[in-house]
Amino acid sequence: MSVADVAIVGAGAVGCAMARRFALEGARVILLERGADLLSGASKGNSAILHTGFDAPPGSVELQCMQDGYAEYLEIRDSFNLPLLETGAMVVAWTEGERAALDGIEAQARKNGVSNVRRLSAGEIRSREPNLSTRALEAVLVPGEHVIDPWSPFLAYLLQAKNHDAEVFFNTEVLSGSFDGSSWALKTTSGEHRARTVINCAGLFGDRLDARLLGAASFQIKPRKGQFVVFDKAASKLFSSIILPVPSERTKGVVLTRTIFGNVLVGPTAEEQEDRERATVDTETLKSLAAKAAEIVPGLAGMDVTAVYAGLRPATEEKSYRIAVHEDRNWITVGGIRSTGLTASLGIARHVYKLYAKLGNEHQAVASPITPRVPNLAEHLARDWQAPGFGEIVCHCEMVTLREIERALSGALPAGDFGGLRRRTRCGMGRCQGFYCNAQLATLTAGCFGSPLAVGDAA
Amino acid sequence: MSGPFDVRSADVLIVGAGPAGLSAATRLRQLGVAKVIVVDREQQGGGIPRHCGHPPFGMREFGRVLTGPAYARKLVERAVHAGVDLQLGCSVVSIDCSDGDLVVACATNRGALTVTAKRIVIATGVRERPRSARLLGGDRPLGILNTGALQEYVYLERLAPFRRPLIVGTELVALSSLLTCRKIGARPVAMIEAGSHSTVRRASMALPRLLGVPVRYETEIVDIEGRRRVEAVTVRARDGRVDTIDCDGVLLTGCFRPEAALARTAGLEIDTGSGGPAIDQFARTSEPRIFAAGNVLHPVDTAGWSWREGRKVGEFVAQDLAGKLPDAKPAIKLTAGPGIRYVVPQRLVPGEGGFENLQLRADNDVSSGLVAYEGNALIRKQALSTGPERRILAPTSAFAGARGDVTISIDGEEKTSNRSGSECV
Ligand SMILES: Cc1cc2nc3c(=O)[nH]c(=O)nc-3n(C[C@H](O)[C@H](O)[C@H](O)COP(=O)(O)OP(=O)(O)OC[C@H]3O[C@@H](n4cnc5c(N)ncnc54)[C@H](O)[C@@H]3O)c2cc1C
Ligand SMILES: Cc1cc2nc3c(=O)[nH]c(=O)nc-3n(C[C@H](O)[C@H](O)[C@H](O)COP(=O)(O)OP(=O)(O)OC[C@H]3O[C@@H](n4cnc5c(N)ncnc54)[C@H](O)[C@@H]3O)c2cc1C
16 A cells, blocks of 8 residues: 555645645645545534634734735635635624723734724714614724635635645544554554554544544543524625624624625524534524624614524634644644634644654645636625526525536535535525425435435335 | 626516416416516426425316316416416526616526516515524434425425424425325324414314324424434423434424515515515505515415416506506505514505405414504404414405504404514424
């Protein structure tokens, strides 16, 4: 069996960006993922905000990775056809207590190099966001906070990695492994894989993987759930900026934002739990989120709910990223990428490549990278249905075409399950949640997924 | 959108080829309106009945009992025979209501189609409320669907989405789903209902009994479990008893919502009670050149009713094209008061003609009656015994004399200020 230069474990946001970076640097990469598709873990449900790092801990690795990731995303996004919704954000003070915290927030932003922040008076808030509750006292404007597509970037990165000879294995869980002093033999649910270096990007299972293969983990994952409510597209006319609360010790708090798909999102909660797999929603919390949204933008009262979901943050007992190099074992752990991984992923990948190179690893970087363009899912840019020859529109709420479905089911990284198809196309994500299209999708995807939509024939 | 591949003009453009849209179109042609186009985003005309594989459809329209698909085909044939231009696979994405003709943008496989029309009828129907909008808790695995999707699996795709579903709700559509399940050999594990009795009349509940499907009242879902596919559902009874039921699907029935996205995009006033566009007694929306017909106005009614209403609206549109409708302004408002979910039409203009009846729905069971107040003056009282989701009619003529806005309530509830309506979940 051939030995890869690196085995990356986990095809979440971090693993996909990592695979791209290492492939571009010329390493022979294998990516091992236990799910049937990329983004099956923590990365499938988040707020989709590209953060400036204005509120990150000054001087931290996290801040550095966020800002590098932010810059690289802006630099490469056009070539991959990745969208950006330039919303800006307002950190809004609703109470005098919160207002007192704004000075500190502004100062920290400047310290973090985000120097274009500025104060908005109640009047300025109103003229920017006339539909915001009049209870808003004052705000810090952070013009650089933007909204992105939470899924397509990672498809793009992984496609590029594949273009440069990375091999991707789904339904492949790393169970155990042995290190012979120069390379690892990894036992997985789909056979053995060999690589000189292992990069643990296992997200919610990062500590378990360390424990299984290194014998001990230096941190412990404490999953923190975030629930969300998504409102109908009609809601997106009500405001434009991301509305952030003044954060507390534990979380950034509940955010109200437009999504790149033309909806409005409120969430996430921050709920600690033991379970690393189940990200359930519950009625009471969803109701309170919807009520919270209507407190911020009164026009959202009674607005139709399109979707609800929850994601699990791979938090640990500490706030900081848990990136560790185990030099003697050719092993790098990239753990605890809690709540900023979407933004930071490209930066984390650069950071980790540097750590890897410091271990004495050297490769010949790819001279002229091939950049695959991914289908656009953003509502404010041209969609597939706007160009003739799409066959038919399958999902009417999100205007997803047969041509898009067929493409997502073929090619270099076909969807591995229904969630993967939804993330590649938006099908079934709209206001009817499959009332009109789910059955046709069952036919179109027959034979494609390990977990099919239909359990059998009608007869 | 890139430049249109085709530009057409019409006297009337109808959006939606369901019973309401097709009957309006057919009637318009019968009344001599020259250019009537019906567009539908599906590849087949006929609307919801396309996938209602069960009878009875068509008594009123064709004088015999048909299954939904046969009925849908006959409606299409009749419209085409009458000279209606039916465009399928054609999604209306926007309506521009500025001065001059109405301009409608459609997406089709061949490219953008622009239709300019003198009048438009929106007949986009209803759907059921999905899991998300009901804010149900739990995991989000495969196997949670509405009856519409189940019918499409069974009657259009010949597939089974589950074998042992839990059925939520006891509207008529829930009973029809029992028959659809039978068709694929699926055995529902139970039916649950949040209320203390069925939404359909008690006699109809003989069907689940006959099929051996237990029915639990005052019961709601608290959790849905399943990693990939539904594995179990936890329910809670009103007395607090919690119980986990093994099943491989959840069928969410009823809780109908108008498919009003287009009406909303076009900027039409939407009635929060019905969820559909607000109209006057001639079916004119807040943009008087745009009419609406069928279930998009009133969740939910039968195909036969929608068909009959479509026919009526076809007549109103023809009258309007001939300059024979009264002005759309001034109008008085009809408002749903306590106990009433919605009133359609929501506006009355002075003048003869229009719908003979107002259509209303109550929030809960009613045994008292209906009262209508113009300001503080009681202008009508009507005995009423009915339940939620049942059609209530009140003669439009009874309100013809009103000079100011009218509020219609359930007798005895009109004094309580807040609405008692139980939200459907
Ligand atoms: C509610 C919420 C809101 C958020 N909002 C934002 C935001 O607005 N902006 C932002 O920048 N970030 C945000 N984040 C953070 C971001 O989503 C995470 O930081 C990021 O997704 C973490 O990615 P990951 O690759 O580390 O983990 P994961 O996505 O969990 O990836 C790990 C992968 O490893 C696989 N795996 C695990 N064990 C094994 C094994 N033994 N063998 C093989 N494969 C294995 C898993 O299946 C999984 O796919 C948010 C997160 C949450 C939960
Ligand atoms: C699941 C379900 C089961 C039902 N079962 C029965 C039953 O057994 N018996 C009964 O009498 N009634 C039943 N009904 C009620 C049903 O609504 C009526 O029978 C009837 O279909 C209403 O007719 P309609 O013309 O108003 O709307 P629909 O039949 O719903 O037709 C609306 C049409 O508009 C089209 N459309 C929507 N938006 C657009 C757009 N933007 N562009 C282009 N086209 C568009 C749709 O594709 C659709 O074809 C059921 C309803 C549902 C949802």
